[in-house]
Amino acid sequence: MEDECYMMNLEEFAENIIRDISNRTEGALHILKKNVVRNNNVKMTGITVVKEGSGIEPCVYLEEFFREYKSGGMKFDEVVDEVYRLIMKNKDDIPKVDVSFFLNWETVRDNIYAKLISAEQNKEQLGEMPHRIFLDLAVVYYAVARDSVGKEIGTVLIRNEHMEEWEQREEILYQTAMTNMRAEGEAELATIETVIKSIFPDNNLFLDDGGIQRNTEEYGNVYTDKPS
Template sequence: MEFEKFLEKVKNAVQAYFGENLRLTVSNVLKNNGVTLSGLIFMCEDSEVASTIYLNGFYEEYSQGQPFGEIVRRICAVYEENKPDQDLNMDFFNDYAKVRPKLACRLIHYEKNRQLLEKLPHRRFLDMAVVYCCIMMSDRIGCACVLINDSHMELWQASEEQLYQDTMDNMPRVLPVEFSSMDDFMFDVIRKAIQDKMEEPPEEDSEGCQAMLDEVAEILVGWPKKENPERKMYILTNKQRFYGAASILYPGVLKKYADSFGCDFFIFPSSVHEVILLTDTGIEDREHLYDMVHEVNCQNVPQEELLSDSVYYFSRESGRITIL
């Protein structure tokens, strides 16, 4: 089945499942790094907020033999589990004073997002761009955000400079920094992946099950969690691990860690969601660092989440980031 026909067939099947109280449309959405995805947009008659489920991945699964009925069932389940609260009122979005406390920002690659940036307030930062969003927290869906575009700026009569300053004031509160060693970060990621795969995740107070998860994760990470070897690689992100690479912009954050290390450090753009800090011991082959970043980006980072192929350097003395 061709992709366009698949989209229409999915739309009709989902519409039949939910009935006429839900309005469905299919639209192409420009995402990060020029990636265009086809989304099924859900809009309830009594709601001001739309939900979008992207169908490209589902089409790949269908092409590999996943039954169409199972695809539709999963799409309906995803919507049911993540649909916005019916009482969510977006009237506040008309008033900048009410939006201000929810402002945050993202870092994206500048050149790869020229088309997207044409419609967004932004500022250049090295080979990246700072763009802005409104963060909304929900018990149901976690961290969601609305990307700020030029029409919002016109509505609010706000400047990009004002947006930037308000965002910098907000970020440590709205999306607090999370800093950990590479080992601890990978342990948490693998442990969560194991728990998500379990049919019946253990209760938080089930010490035996929690200990078992710890042991399995330690084996997969490849290090005993209790040991404390000298570690030089660290992960910097935010508590939500959501566009956490922007945490390098937080006032004073990099200087704080440079002082604790007692040295300068390299910054690897792991993805839009986090960066890796590597202390500069003076023995690193800088050309090899670039090769390493490029290889990881090509093999392990989805195109939509790629931040940059550059290696950055933070000087403790100057307090500045530069491209290596």
């Protein structure tokens, strides 16, 4: 049990959670800290359970738990209880994925897609991955991982080392992604308001309420796939 008068930093917080959960499981689970850089240079800290024979590692991100801990919303022991519960709940549900498909261009090419991210906010990561600039955005690429019955279970961001392994150029990657995306349906241009309302039809987020403007020009547009 941690001294409640002492406030840990995030690094100590993560290490102590790993220690306490490892003690609970008597070393039966291989638990590691994982630092992840996501879109727009958002850095996150998580703990992951490494399961032998699986190409997928579930990760519990700690930032929200750390905020609750700092604000007094959760005691440290309560955080450990909840993280432990999440790990035990999901540790046996990790799907088995044959990651060898990702090593061969001919087997991975049908699962490659593209997406747009901010070029400025991701300029550090862009040096590590194939991309092309479009206005103030960057086109980057990812591969969809599927289980044994073809169900999508995750994605893998394509990096420079993958291109070296496949011996492919960015132009080929772009053409492949465009072909795969067109095959899944005709694209349409829609406002962000339209997309959000299609997801949350009962949410009045964009209605005038004295604080949020209804003018959709303030929110921009988003490029989506039209359902087939």
